[in-house]
Amino acid sequence: MDKKQENKKVFLEIVSQLRELIKLENIQPGDKLPSERVLSERLNVGRSSVREALRSLELLGLIETRHGGGTFLASFQSHQLVEILASFILQENKSIEDVHTTRKMHEREAIRVICSKETLRKLPVWESLFNNLEEDEDTVRDHILRELLIASGNRLALKIWLQLAAYSTKPLKQFTVDEEKPVLQRLLQALQMGDEREAFDAYEQWMDILKTSI
Structure with a gap:
């Protein structure tokens, strides 16, 4: 396993x-x-x-x-709410791709919210994550995504996202690889600058990398 x-x-x-x-x-x-x-x-x-x-x-x-x-x-x-979500997600005939797609919707919305608010863009967590990547320290994928949801301030979205991430088959727990680092750094920089288009582009590029790294 x-x-x-x-x-x-x-x-x-x-x-x-x-x-x-x-x-x-x-x-x-x-x-x-x-x-x-x-x-x-x-x-x-x-x-x-x-x-x-x-x-x-x-x-x-x-x-x-x-x-x-x-x-x-x-x-x-x-x-x-968690019980309802768990029952829905655990249905055997439910497509895991739908789970992944719904999770991405919450992640993209969190990016949009962060880019639109200066107070969220200036949170020290983005610089800390960037420095960890710069120093080649282990950065767990789901930690970055979780920080996005937490920073956005939507507790309901965070609860839903955590359930979706728990049952997703995507590799959210593996350490980042070299190919991902520049993309993640670009995402973090875009968040700090409030560049929504650049942040979305980096995010989608990251998701494409994850698809090929399973």
Whole structure:
């Protein structure tokens, strides 16, 4: 199993385990969930993988992490949308290409919003990501995309995007390759300059590279 499929498997196993715990143990909103260590032992995966999956679940609104207190089940209203999306995406006859296309719609809209607002263009995260690429540090693909959605400020779009990314077959978890770096740098520069056309062009070029790197 390659890294992409392994990451997706871990994410889905954690979600499945939490759903079983909630049903079997009648866990109510506000109740504490198992620790990273317990989930790691039950799923036989590393704690870092559990931690990453829990962070995604927290962004989705499924759980709440309290500093020094552990992880707790969020209110039903917080994850009702996630349940609907998951049921839709997990239908066997649903084309994964539709999932990918819908994900791209949210990513492009995030780019448009960022380019249109000076405060978002000046966020330090773009310079930080650019420098990481310049220094050949490992930059994870989904981290850049996730920052786009977070910066755009649309929490609903972020929740939808995280679900789509979790079930997408596209390689969002592999490290960038040399061919991608100049394209990603061009995208980040375009975001900082507010050049929407250049940003879209770089984004589409990046997506074309991803299609050929599977």
